[in-house]
Amino acid sequence: MRENAVAERERTVAPGAAVFVSRSQVMSGDDLRRAVTRIAHEIVERNHGLTDVVLVALQTGGAMLVERIAAELERIEGVGVPTGTLDVAIYRDDFGLRPVIAEAPTNIPGDITGKTVVLVDDVLFTGRTVRAALNALADFGRAKCVQLAVMVDRGHREVPIRPDFVGKNLPTRRDELVDVRDDGVHLGEMK
């Protein structure tokens, strides 16, 4: 799944188009690992265990994080949690405004009615992806509650959405870009 997500991200950069250039590393690989551990603990604490908890990655940025958080939860609590993926491309509200491609397909583990769904993404920016994800999720049942975990909250919200679990709050300019990878988080821009 992770290989797909990485391949997918690379494909979405059009040939000859600008590429991401890092200006500074804002989280090291160790910082990221510690943040994942803390988020996992917070998820357990908030929900008094992992009963009925389902982790759902937003394609494609959340895929890597969901695997790491799920592994950490299993280490802490000794039980596995179901994980899934959600592709919100077909739920977005900005068709025609910017490129939207259907990414790796959605895979939700069973009916989510009555479950606590933790949406996981790498970066929270305008909030529009999360808004689309809430719409998408409603097509799979009525979750008891939906929570949001992100590695980086970079501000600039355009809809009233806030995260429940945050790896790092990172003030940014609008034209900057945040890149979350396995080995750390970089701030830079497209060049």
Next chain:
Amino acid sequence: MNHLLTIDELGADGIDDVMRTTDTFAEVNRRPIPKVQALRGKTVVSCFFEDSTRTRLSFETAARRLGADVMTFSAASSSLKKGESLRDTVETLEAIGADAFVVRHRSAGVPTQIASWSRAKVVNAGDGQHEHPTQALLDCYTLRTHLGDLHGKQIVVVGDIKHSRVARSNIAAFTALGAKVKLVAPATLLPASVGEWPVEVTHNLDGALDDADVVYLLRIQQERTDQALLPSLREYSAGFGLDAKRAARLKPGALIMHPGPMNRGVEIAADVADAPNAVITEQVANGVAVRMAVLFLMLGSGDLNA
């Protein structure tokens, strides 16, 4: 994607894009309520100037499952009968609010002509003996779900190659994806230009079956005997029909495909069409997802290179 008129225009990368997008919509189609709102507010006009069951219903279902509105244009009961030209008809439909035309016509090139007149997107749903690209795309998708990468796979296409738009689109798509294509037909049902195609040609079905990964059968029309291209349907069936005995010689896992409508007992024996390795109804089911992908890529998705 601007228009979808021929497979060659789409190319291997374009086919690949459609395949990946189809995965998304195949998942939507497996849901209890297979409907999303990705094309809400868009209007798709289905313009069938020639009879069709599966293609028209498949496109209309695809458009509705994406939340688009569907206008159905029926040539037989339209102002074409009063002498309105095709161009005026297209401009009228566009003025009413068409965002995309799905066009089938008995003459080759009509979808291309409409695309040159209109600001709306055009999908070729079969034009004369020219092309039927969405059929080729749904066949490629079906093959990929069973065989994975088509590179080096041996696909045997049997039947009326000469008059078949399905054959033209499929041969283009199969070879673009790296498959080896072998055509099997009587000489009267092969086009004169077949020597220039990137395919092998034979008149002997039995010799082609052993190393086939896929046998793709084309429909034989009764009128081909009237045109003296075939002595009789029975004789065609004896030489080129896939009966149980021939099907038994296929290697394990080899697939049997047919674009429909089938003539059971002519190009395919009745029981062979229902065999476990015949994926004919699966082709139809995948057709909806593939057409959702095509409509979405045209109307829903921004251009990545824009």
